Amino acid sequence: MEKRVAVLPGDGVGPEVIEAAVKILQVIERRFNHTFKFTHGLIGGSAIDKHGNPLPNETIALCEESDAVLLGAVGGPKWDQSPSEIRPEKGLLAIRKHFGLFANLRPVKAVPSLLQASPLKEEVAKNVDLLIVRELTGGLYFGEPSRRTENSAVDTLVYTREEIERIVEKAFELARLRRGKVASVDKANVLQTSKLWREVVEEKKKGYPDIEVEHMLVDSTAMKLITNPGAFDVIVTENMFGDILSDEASVITGSLGVLPSASLRSDGFGLYEPVHGSAPDIAGQGKANPAAAILSAAMMLKYSFGMDTEAAVIEEAVNAVFEDGFFTADLAMEGQRVLSTKEWTDKVVNELDIQSVSDCIMYTYA
Numbered sequence: 001m002e003k004r005v006a007v008l009p010g011d012g013v014g015p016e017v018i019e020a021a022v023k024i025l026q027v028i029e030r031r032f033n034h035t036f037k038f039t040h041g042l043i044g045g046s047a048i049d050k051h052g053n054p055l056p057n058e059t060i061a062l063c064e065e066s067d068a069v070l071l072g073a074v075g076g077p078k079w080d081q082s083p084s085e086i087r088p089e090k091g092l093l094a095i096r097k098h099f100g101l102f103a104n105l106r107p108v109k110a111v112p113s114l115l116q117a118s119p120l121k122e123e124v125a126k127n128v129d130l131l132i133v134r135e136l137t138g139g140l141y142f143g144e145p146s147r148r149t150e151n152s153a154v155d156t157l158v159y160t161r162e163e164i165e166r167i168v169e170k171a172f173e174l175a176r177l178r179r180g181k182v183a184s185v186d187k188a189n190v191l192q193t194s195k196l197w198r199e200v201v202e203e204k205k206k207g208y209p210d211i212e213v214e215h216m217l218v219d220s221t222a223m224k225l226i227t228n229p230g231a232f233d234v235i236v237t238e239n240m241f242g243d244i245l246s247d248e249a250s251v252i253t254g255s256l257g258v259l260p261s262a263s264l265r266s267d268g269f270g271l272y273e274p275v276h277g278s279a280p281d282i283a284g285q286g287k288a289n290p291a292a293a294i295l296s297a298a299m300m301l302k303y304s305f306g307m308d309t310e311a312a313v314i315e316e317a318v319n320a321v322f323e324d325g326f327f328t329a330d331l332a333m334e335g336q337r338v339l340s341t342k343e344w345t346d347k348v349v350n351e352l353d354i355q356s357v358s359d360c361i362m363y364t365y366a
């Protein structure tokens, strides 16, 4: 298969982890005889520096001509004092909105060999396999008015029925492919938008009698995510709650550096990026864990290109490298060897090569 991929490394550790993800995709190209045409573009702070705009028209045009987008991360202290319209994060929000990427999928899976780095007790964290379905183009991030005066500030939380319907349907459909349980998370004891959210979930669930639905308040969900994360299958929630809960959920897995994400619209086009940010504290030092970016690339293969086997092969290779005891600084325990971003990526490349040889042996003996 031939696919065009827009590559937007962004800022901070973005370019480091995206280089790793592209390297892995190139191994997949060779092994499965695909052609991925990678074209690089600017977003975030690096785009502000060159064009004075966090999402230049060239970048939008590049993404429009592509079959999927692979993004690193945006932001950093260099642009923290920029006026809000030309902050790096605006570029990220604008690309999500421009392409209508309303469904943000953030899977959280406990990998046994990583539990050493989780502050949760092993019996609490093990077997966690949940999916946060975060609404991505509405809510507080986009509501108008949004303004600031010297002594006051306004942000507006707005959701339409239609925006809630499409994300809730997406969550129900995804739950059908999993364990059939949806926790709809809101703040319906206070917010009007949450009351509408609950009403829509109640209506929609009539079309999905096979799905078990529970309404939960976001504050107690935040607690349960740490005390009993194994109880969750799919969590569907609005933009800001999903943002916060997903960083919280990363604690279960041992590091934010392993959480991937897919931002989708209905026709299969998608943007794929790690859940983490530009990590300015470790940027440029070869310390970043590239697993989240590599697993985001795997999600791209699965959700935009229908390459389920290739995606599974990447996931297996990543887990095998962890299983073999190879870690970057965020996951290594005292006394364990710490690998750099590049060294760890090369372990995954090796693992993919080993798998490939063992496939050949299997074919020979079949």
Ligand SMILES: NC(=O)c1ccc[n+]([C@@H]2O[C@H](COP(=O)([O-])OP(=O)(O)OC[C@H]3O[C@@H](n4cnc5c(N)ncnc54)[C@H](O)[C@@H]3O)[C@@H](O)[C@H]2O)c1
Binding pocket: 013, 017, 072, 073, 074, 075, 076, 077, 089, 092, 256, 257, 258, 273, 274, 275, 276, 277, 278, 279, 280, 281, 282, 287, 288, 289, 290, 292, 330
């Ligand atoms: N999708 C995005 O582009 C995105 C997401 C979140 C934050 N941001 C931006 O990133 C900047 C920094 O934000 P922050 O520090 O709050 O969050 P962050 O996610 O960048 O970092 C939080 C912590 O996690 C660590 N971390 C993150 N990614 C890691 C990786 N791959 N490997 C190892 N450790 C990793 C960092 O070192 C840091 O200690 C801000 O400008 C923020 O707006 C961007």
Ligand SMILES: CC(C)[C@H](C(=O)O)[C@@H](O)C(=O)O
Binding pocket: 075, 089, 092, 093, 243, 275, 277
């Ligand atoms: C950088 C920021 C705008 C972004 C968000 O809040 O959506 C990030 O935290 C994320 O999780 O992708």
Ligand SMILES: [Mg+2]
Binding pocket: 243, 244, 247, 275
């Ligand atoms: Mg976030």
